[in-house]
Amino acid sequence: MKTTFHAGTALRSALIIIIAVLWFVPTYLIIVNAFNSNEGYTGEVAWFPQDFALFENIAIAWRAANLGPSLMNSLLYAVVAGALAVLVAALAGFAVSAIQGGWRTFWFWLIYSGALFPAQAFLRPLFTGYAETGLYDTRWGLFLIYIATCVPFSFFIMRNHMLSIPPEINEAAQLDGAGWWTVFTRFFLPLSKSALAAAFIFQFVWVWNELLFGITLSYSEEIRPVMAALAGLQSNYGTVGPPVVLAGALFVSLPTVIVFLLFQRVFASSLGGAKI
Template identity: 35%
Template sequence: MTAPARSQVTGRALLLLFMVLTLVPFVTLFSTALQEPGTIPTGVSWPSDPHWGNFADAWRVAHLGPLITSSLLIVLGVVPVSLGLAALAGYGLATLRVPFGNAIFLLFVLGLTIPFESLITPLYYQMQQLGLLNSRWALILPLIAMYMPFGVFWMRAHFLAVPAELTEAATIDGASAWRAFLHIHLPLARPALSSLAILLFLWTWNQFVLAIVMVDDPLKRTMAGALGAFQGQYGTDIVLLSAGALLIMAPTVLVFVVFQRQFTQALLQGAVKG
């Protein structure tokens, strides 16, 4: 066997191994969700009498219907604003001569190194002073701010990869920086924006810790915050928890499957270079 053939076989074997390692937790979760409610399953085994009604029970116990609406409202409040601000800031730092632009970008990069958990306590007291606790704004505003470092880094890398000749040609034709952004750079940034939107959607939809801390009303949280509904006084119903976790993950998996081509296209076009 030639070296290229061995390399190809090795690559496919590694991909198959990673695929199996990725699917095993989902298979385990699915088999657990079909067990008899109230039991504590051990190992991975297909039940002789699958309890498909566990998914309906989990939907009812966790009030997932209202939580879908709440999650969509939070996503609609976070993702479009984050995309707009990240695109504007990334374009300014990559294309325009912004005073102290490198120092500003360095501050955004430093923001990527701050542990999320260390921000929970100061955010709680800040939202309390603003009178926003137990409202969706207590999730929307902090999430927009926390997504900015990565969003600006992502979009700046994309705009740096755009040939400078396009901007120069637009300037010669009399286009302002704002017009060049709207009519030239923004259309070219669709793959980067769509992939960033997918990431922001996934992070927002699956937000758990911030939803639990900032919002007391379970119906104003994200769907991931509904996992606490399966915690009883004397223990946790593992079966219903597994069924609820699968229901909560279903929209994110569906979004990634539908838009995976756009996400891959953004990576291949150099959206993370720079």
């Protein structure tokens, strides 16, 4: 028994180390090569920094891709779309967890199925529909698609959390004459603060890092998100050089890394114990 336990523990530790190394090596190479200057870049991957031109590369990327407006756009999209999606998901999660009915499983799978289909499947109809309705290259258009794509997984988080709330709270509130809206706003929402925070942060990170819809449904600098602007910088590969592209990628990734590190405990406490 002890031998099996130790063998299993050693195997798990080895797998964790291998996965950590596989994740760390590409990240390390990105950081190291972002430090190198364009003049010193030879076309080969550097394993150790040869220059200290990171801030110079970031400045070049900022000017070449005009990252200022796109950073503000991504901040706006991530905050507004994330907040509205979590609110809609909380309402839907309350409906399928607290309100009795024979269709709760059906509604769960119907809403959650939106997180199961690849985004590429929606690109052609979305592009055609946006072009015909005037939503193409507009903030409203990006808001709509970001909210729609953020709802399913946020709903999954909120529904699972609300299932853990004791049903006696709901029953006692209704015996006192409270309606569904009162039960939701005065009891379920205050008890779901950690799940709301986790869902919002998760969607903030997703919207910030999203590229596919950004480059498909927008093109102007006043509308496009930051990842689309960074993709435009990469298309000018021969002009700015790979170190500048890597430095720009590191710079625009900092907000999501900081948010995740600050709120990782919220993720762990809210995403555990998922139910289907």
